[in-house]
Amino acid sequence: xxxxxxxxxxxxxxxxxxxxxxxxxxxxxxxxxxxxxxxxxxxxxxxxxxxxxxxxxxxxxxxxxxxxxxxxxxxxxxxxxxxxxxxxxxxxxxxxxxxxxxxxxxxxxxxxxxxxxxxxxxxxxxxxxxxxxxxxxxxxxxxxxxxxxxxxxxxxxxxxxxxxxxxxxxxxxxxxxxxxxxxxxxxxxxxxxxxxxxxxxxxxxxxxxxxxxxxxxxxxxxxxxxxxxxxxxxxxxxxxxxxxxxxxxxxxxxxxxxxxxxxxxxxxxxxxxxxxxxxxxxxxxxxxxxxxxxxxxxxxxxxxxxxxxxxxxxxxxxxxxxxxxxxxxxxxxxxxxxxxxxxxxxxxxxxxxxxxxxxxxxxxxxxxxxxxxxxxxxxxxxxxxxxxxxxxxxxxxxxxxxxxxxxxxxxxxxxxxxxxxxxxxxxxxxxxxxxxxxxxxxxxxxxxxxxxxxxxxxxxxxxxxxxxxxxxxxxxxxxxxxxxxxxxxxxxxxxxxxxxxxx
Amino acid sequence: xxxxxxxxxxxxxxxxxxxxxxxxxxxxxxxxxxxxxxxxxxxxxxxxxxxxxxxxxxxxxxxxxxxxxxxxxxxxxxxxxxxxxxxxxxxxxxxxxxxxxxxxxxxxxxxxxxxxxxxxxxxxxxxxxxxxxxxxxxxxxxxxxxxxxxxxxxxxxxxxxxxxxxxxxxxxxxxxxxxxxxxxxxxxxxxxxxxxxxxxxxxxxxxxxxxxxxxxxxxxxxxxxxxxxxxxxxxxxxxxxxxxxxxxxxxxxxxxxxxxxxxxxxxxxxxxxxxxxxxxxxxxxxxxxxxxxxxxxxxxxxxxxxxxxxxxxxxxxxxxxxxxx
Numbered sequence: 001x002x003x004x005x006x007x008x009x010x011x012x013x014x015x016x017x018x019x020x021x022x023x024x025x026x027x028x029x030x031x032x033x034x035x036x037x038x039x040x041x042x043x044x045x046x047x048x049x050x051x052x053x054x055x056x057x058x059x060x061x062x063x064x065x066x067x068x069x070x071x072x073x074x075x076x077x078x079x080x081x082x083x084x085x086x087x088x089x090x091x092x093x094x095x096x097x098x099x100x101x102x103x104x105x106x107x108x109x110x111x112x113x114x115x116x117x118x119x120x121x122x123x124x125x126x127x128x129x130x131x132x133x134x135x136x137x138x139x140x141x142x143x144x145x146x147x148x149x150x151x152x153x154x155x156x157x158x159x160x161x162x163x164x165x166x167x168x169x170x171x172x173x174x175x176x177x178x179x180x181x182x183x184x185x186x187x188x189x190x191x192x193x194x195x196x197x198x199x200x201x202x203x204x205x206x207x208x209x210x211x212x213x214x215x216x217x218x219x220x221x222x223x224x225x226x227x228x229x230x231x232x233x234x235x236x237x238x239x240x241x242x243x244x245x246x247x248x249x250x251x252x253x254x255x256x257x258x259x260x261x262x263x264x265x266x267x268x269x270x271x272x273x274x275x276x277x278x279x280x281x282x283x284x285x286x287x288x289x290x291x292x293x294x295x296x297x298x299x300x301x302x303x304x305x306x307x308x309x310x311x312x313x314x315x316x317x318x319x320x321x322x323x324x325x326x327x328x329x330x331x332x333x334x335x336x337x338x339x340x341x342x343x344x345x346x347x348x349x350x351x352x353x354x355x356x357x358x359x360x361x362x363x364x365x366x367x368x369x370x371x372x373x374x375x376x377x378x379x380x381x382x383x384x385x386x387x388x389x390x391x392x393x394x395x396x397x398x399x400x401x402x403x404x405x406x407x408x409x410x411x412x413x414x415x416x417x418x419x420x421x422x423x424x425x426x427x428x429x430x431x432x433x434x435x436x437x438x439x440x441x442x443x444x445x446x447x448x449x450x451x452x453x454x455x456x457x458x459x460x461x462x463x464x465x466x467x468x469x470x471x472x473x474x475x476x477x478x479x480x481x482x483x484x485x486x487x488x489x490x491x492x493x494x495x496x497x498x499x500x501x502x503x
Numbered sequence: 504x505x506x507x508x509x510x511x512x513x514x515x516x517x518x519x520x521x522x523x524x525x526x527x528x529x530x531x532x533x534x535x536x537x538x539x540x541x542x543x544x545x546x547x548x549x550x551x552x553x554x555x556x557x558x559x560x561x562x563x564x565x566x567x568x569x570x571x572x573x574x575x576x577x578x579x580x581x582x583x584x585x586x587x588x589x590x591x592x593x594x595x596x597x598x599x600x601x602x603x604x605x606x607x608x609x610x611x612x613x614x615x616x617x618x619x620x621x622x623x624x625x626x627x628x629x630x631x632x633x634x635x636x637x638x639x640x641x642x643x644x645x646x647x648x649x650x651x652x653x654x655x656x657x658x659x660x661x662x663x664x665x666x667x668x669x670x671x672x673x674x675x676x677x678x679x680x681x682x683x684x685x686x687x688x689x690x691x692x693x694x695x696x697x698x699x700x701x702x703x704x705x706x707x708x709x710x711x712x713x714x715x716x717x718x719x720x721x722x723x724x725x726x727x728x729x730x731x732x733x734x735x736x737x738x739x740x741x742x743x744x745x746x747x748x749x750x751x752x753x754x755x756x757x758x759x760x761x762x763x764x765x766x767x768x769x770x771x772x773x774x775x776x777x778x779x780x781x782x783x784x785x786x787x788x789x790x791x792x793x794x795x796x797x798x799x800x801x802x803x804x805x806x807x808x809x810x811x812x813x814x815x816x817x818x819x820x821x822x823x824x825x826x827x828x
Contacts, residue, residue: 070782071782
């Protein structure tokens with residue numbers, strides 16, 4: 001019974017600690033209680049069974065227990081030291097002891113009975129455990145959320161590890177680009193492993209996402225699309241000198257396209273071919289003028305040199321153009337890798353938030369750029385494709401449909417919903433009391449509370465730029481989230497609120 | 504040894520039975536006196552007049568086939584009156600001092616109202632009680648065994664009395680308090696003593712048998728933890744001892760001497776045999792503890808002023824002292 005009591009008490013204590021720290025699920029709590037109770041029951045049983053008892057002590061105990069009036073203990077001592085005791089007394093004492101012991105009825109004199117106090121303790125512990133089991137739903141739910149967060153954070157750490165491997169294996173990136181991209185990811189991975197709490201995880205993932213967004217060239221996507229479009233146009237021109245390059249560009253293989261461009265030997269081209277090449281180069285330059293002026297300029301120079309018959313200058317210009325195209329390809333690859341990482345980090349933050357009981361960020365800032373998918377999203381899709389560059393296209397006013405604050409009074413909803421009526425007492429002391437409402441100051445005879453110079457701002461003019469105000473507010477918000485001041489369940493609401501205010 | 508344990512019980516029951524013919528009730532008193540005799544100890548009976556103290560001892564003298572003498576202690580009683588004295592005799596013209604034995608030269612001596620004699624006379628009993636011998640004029644005379652002193656004293660009439668000194672008290676094996684009989688016993692007493700016939704007891708055992716019973720009783724074994732309990736009980740009666748209770752520390756001036764422990768063990772052995780058991784139990788110790796210890800426990804002024812009884816202190820110690828297993 002004592003083993004059971006200790007097992008129950010210990011399991012209740014450990015279970016309480018586990019629940020307090022939100023680390024114990026309901027089934028685990030039950031398993032802990034059962035295992036500890038049985039374990040201590042078993043241990044105490046074994047201890048009692050194998051506990052070495054001195055015969056003389058056992059004899060004295062039996063004497064008292066069965067009211068044998070020291071017969072057994074005396075007989076035992078006489079058996080060990082029979083000196084100076086008359087033989088008749090020895091024999092009679094032993095006979096008397098044996099006869100008395102034989103008359104003992106252990107079941108009647110020493111029935112197995114539970115001590116009231118121990119039984120009460122056991123019942124108390126069982127009642128407390130039952131109370132926790134049946135009424136501790138909040139604790140178990142919190143533990144489940146914590147466990148989900150833990151798994152989600154571990155999954156995100158593994159995903160970041162995979163991202164790092166992908167980036168390091170990307171041949172299109174230079175070593176500097178790989179290092180720049182993997183550095184924040186490695187820091188995020190270390191942070192998630194060191195402190196896998198919900199707040200830190202979300203903050204880390206969000207911060208890393210912003211760092212990677214900063215590394216992503218906002219023009220890269222447009223440049224990529226322009227190169228692909230140009231490549232498609234060139235590929236359609238069969239038998240053209242740049243058809244193969246166009247095919248590579250259309251497939252997004254800018255590196256091979258640049259290599260082929262560099263391999264064009266203008267000296268071996270016929271005048272007709274040179275003219276055709278010059279036309280296509282002009283066509284390329286025109287298409288790329290808005291997204292990559294340097295490349296367009298070099299292509300124009302090559303075309304002009306070909307038109308002028310200066311193959312050497314044309315060759316030099318083509319080499320320069322190929323180099324620029326290769327650089328553009330690297331920028332695009334870096335941006336794509338960064339965008340992919342950003343997308344996955346955003347998705348990871350959503351998953352961690354969802355695991356913690358918060359609402360996943362279903363909608364990102366307006367129309368994002370699904371760079372990894374190569375097509376523009378409309379901002380209403382899932383979080384994976386919705387994560388885009390904040391400096392990109394920007395908000396176009398369609399967030400109202402996403403209901404960011406769910407209070408029907410956000411900016412996207414026009415803020416026209418009626419506010420809750422506030423109770424404003426007007427009678428001092430309740431019904432029948434003195435009227436206490438003040439007359440309006442703009443009415444004759446009204447009380448003047450204060451006068452002084454006022455500096456009303458100019459209508460429709462702001463003294464502080466909205467971007468500056470917003471960034472300050474967002475920075476303070478991020479600090480509050482990182483410092484753990486904001487409960488996790490409010491993360492989504494706050495994020496939606498700031499998204500709706502984003503310039 | 505020629506006496507068996509069964510014979511011991513049989514003879515003891517016979518003694519009690521014969522005493523019961525004369526003495527009504529007072530079973531505990533009779534039992535304690537019997538235990539004391541079978542253990543070889545002297546008894547001090549204390550009680551108000553008329554409770555049968557003297558009658559009990561006289562009856563005991565009748566039951567036991569022993570030489571019985573009675574000494575009425577008075578203030579003018581001298582030691583020579585008890586011990587005996589040398590007298591000048593003339594035998595065939597030859598004069599010499601010859602020792603004439605006093606009443607102490609008996610097997611069973613009734614020292615009636617012992618506290619009325621002076622301490623000088625009381626002290627004349629010291630050697631006899633402890634060593635069963637008497638020394639007169641540098642000559643030591645051994646008393647016949649068995650030798651018992653059965654003393655009585657009255658706790659009320661203290662004027663003109665001399666309380667027994669501690670050394671004298673300590674030599675008594677038991678101090679037995681004789682209490683008033685109940686109604687039934689009182690009726691029986693009146694019935695027996697107011698009729699034509701006076702009840703009398705017959706001889707039950709001889710002095711030799713008493714000695715055999717005493718020897719048998721000393722052979723009864725006692726377990727070590729019971730002896731340990733006795734030792735701790737004796738030490739706990741001393742207020743300076745660590746195991747002394749609060750009551751002891753507050754009210755006791757001096758605790759029980761080792762003679763108290765000896766009396767407890769010997770008395771318990773006899774009690775065990777009388778109970779049909781061949782070993783000493785804790786119950787035997789507890790049964791005789793007050794009789795064996797009450798006269799060896801000296802209360803201090805606070806105890807006397809507060810009317811504390813030594814029996815209360817002893818019972819509190821016995822019940823509170825844990826039995827170590």
